[in-house]
Amino acid sequence: MKLQVAIDLLTTEAALEVAGQVAEYVDIIELGTPLIKAEGLSAVTAIKNAHPDKLVFADLKTMDAGELEADIAFKAGADLVTVLGAADDSTIAGAVKAAKAHSKGIVVDLIGVADKVTRAKEVRALGAxxxxxxxxxxxxxxxxxxxxxxxxxxxxxxxxxxxxxxxxLATIADVQKAGADVAVAGSAIYGAADPALAAKQLRAAIN
Structure with missing residues (x-):
């Protein structure tokens, strides 16, 4: 199971600081929606330049113009981009088209979706x-x-x-037991007094 840190801070400088502290323990570095809205996709570029060996996840939560928005994010250095599961199938398919063009990936975020099981199967079939x-x-x-x-x-x-x-830390074992491919930790890492230690402990709990 991969470990993803979701950085919901509001400046590129702060995100770079946290990413630098935890990079050796995580597989995926996510720039949260508030950060991207505050700083723009230049934050994605900065993180990718600083950590080219990590997967960089741009949490756009796209709801429309899937191909266009995904293309912009991939060009900025993102490896993974989110589209909302509540979006129209055509939006998700468009984002997947952009991902294939860049050899990158689309993650469909099921936040707010009532029937997550059914929608998960549908969007996987669309190429998520x-x-x-x-x-x-x-x-x-x-x-x-x-x-x-x-x-x-x-x-x-x-x-x-x-x-x-x-x-x-208290729930990571349950996440792995459920068969998740990726565990996403946000405030448990970036909000910790020692983000590096928090990430190291989560990594150890997975391994």
Whole structure:
């Protein structure tokens, strides 16, 4: 199982600092949507230039103009780009077309999708590299949020998947047991007092 750090900071400088601290322990470096909105795709280029051996994940959460937006991100240095699972099939197919042209990948984010299992199978058939079983920050803050619903959906879908939302040292074993291909840790790493140590502990828990 790969480890992905989701960096939801708001400046390229801060993202580069965290990425530099944790790069040796992670496989994928994700630039979160707030960061890309604040700094633009130059942040993606900066991270890729600093860490050319890592997969760089641009969390665009594209909802329309899939081919165009994915193409822009791939040209900026992204290896993986997100399209929302709620988007029209044509949007996802367009993004996949751009990915194939660049030999890169599209990840379909199922945040807000009620029937994640069915949609996961549909978007995989459209060419998604993998799907992200994702609970956003707002959903995680609600009373009664439970990571197990995401894990169950991933297991039932039987397609390559990542899990994002509540992944931390206490839950990483459950994520791996569910068969996830990628564990996405955000605040558990970048919000830690020692991001490098947090990433190292998560890596060790996986291995």
């Amino acid at each position: 590299k993998f799907v992200e079983m994702h609970a956003g920050l707002d959903e995680q803050a609600q009373p009664g949020f439970d990571l197990n619903a995401l894990l169950l959906a991933g297991t039932e879908a039987r397609v390559p998947f990542s899990v994002a939302g509540g992944v931390k």
